[in-house]
Amino acid sequence: TIRNSVKTNAGGLVLQGSANAHGMQLYWSGGAYGFLDGAWAGWDIRKAVNGNLEAWVGNAGFICACEGSVAAHCCVVAPILCATSYAKIGATCVCTHGGTGRLKLHGSGDNYLLVGPHNDNGWAYIESTNNANGFYFGTNQGNFLFDDGFLGSYNDGEVDVGFGGNRFRCGSFTQNVSADNILLAGGVTSGSTIGTTGNICTSGGIICGPTVCGVSWVCGGCVCATQGGWSLRTGGCIYAAGCVRGEVSVCSNGFLHAGTYVSAATYMQASSYVQASSHMCAGSYICAGGNLTVNGTTALNNTVNISGTTNMNGS
Numbered sequence: 028t029i030r031n032s033v034k035t036n037a038g039g040l041v042l043q044g045s046a047n048a049h050g051m052q053l054y055w056s057g058g059a060y061g062f063l064d065g066a067w068a069g070w071d072i073r074k075a076v077n078g079n080l081e082a083w084v085g086n087a088g089f090i091c092a093c094e095g096s097v098a099a100h101c102c103v104v105a106p107i108l109c110a111t112s113y114a115k116i117g118a119t120c121v122c123t124h125g126g127t128g129r130l131k132l133h134g135s136g137d138n139y140l141l142v143g144p145h146n147d148n149g150w151a152y153i154e155s156t157n158n159a160n161g162f163y164f165g166t167n168q169g170n171f172l173f174d175d176g177f178l179g180s181y182n183d184g185e186v187d188v189g190f191g192g193n194r195f196r197c198g199s200f201t202q203n204v205s206a207d208n209i210l211l212a213g214g215v216t217s218g219s220t221i222g223t224t225g226n227i228c229t230s231g232g233i234i235c236g237p238t239v240c241g242v243s244w245v246c247g248g249c250v251c252a253t254q255g256g257w258s259l260r261t262g263g264c265i266y267a268a269g270c271v272r273g274e275v276s277v278c279s280n281g282f283l284h285a286g287t288y289v290s291a292a293t294y295m296q297a298s299s300y301v302q303a304s305s306h307m308c309a310g311s312y313i314c315a316g317g318n319l320t321v322n323g324t325t326a327l328n329n330t331v332n333i334s335g336t337t338n339m340n341g342s
Contacts, residue, residue, distance in 0.1 A: 041066050134158070214249075226263075244281070264299075283315075 036057050042050040043066075052063040054070075064071035064083070073081045080092040091098040108114075113122035113133075120133040129143035129152055138157040145152055155162055164171065180186040189195045198204075203220045211229035215221060217236035227234060228246040235251040244264040250271050264281030265271055271285040275293050282299040289295060289303045293311045300317035307313055307321060 039063070039067065129154075265297075282317075 039054040061073040124131040141154040207225040214233040221236040222240040241261040268286040277295040283297040302320040
């Protein structure tokens, strides 16, 4: 059957079998032509004159071959999808970054994120560019875990961990903490060594561990070491706003100063001077290369404030 529609700018060719069984319909309407999905029904395949080619697949599927691109209502499935410029998902564009083999995720301005390897140079990259605030990692459940390897700065001494207003709450380590300087607003307690090649300082709280070691000086409200041997030691000076206490000994290559008292189960020794605001107490002896000072009084023999069960020695 060949006939036109009731309109002057449309017409069609219907192919039918016996008993008027529908086969197909070729249809033209205005600036488009193609096939309908039933006799004088809706479009199945539509081609605009010198324009887009559109195909309907099922109830929800739609594919459009546009000038310079392909559009789909749901998804495009293929073993390999190739794009010479970029892939756009909503407002997000994804492309490769030059010849580096990294994916480039575009932001709304000149900002972007690079993800991927770099020409097999041994590194995998996640790199932020022109994102003024930096990186944000977040999870509404669970934790962040690192598997194997070491967590370090790309160059030595280049990166800080925590800063004003964005500090970490707690730290838990199975082995040593080592630094050029350790400065603490509160206190620190460790089941292992607290050590630094420079200084250890806290404005309050307690510095406590089996061994507390500072090459230059140790400063805190209370410094407590519990391990046998030279339990509290430094190559420089020991200074505390509160007390200095060693379960075995207290030894300093510089001076030993406490805002309140100094106590050692065996002996205390300093190459310079030993000073305490209230009292000094040692199970065996107190030895200073300079003065012993208690309550502002320089003395080598003070039966009230300096107490030793064996001897007191000042050179």
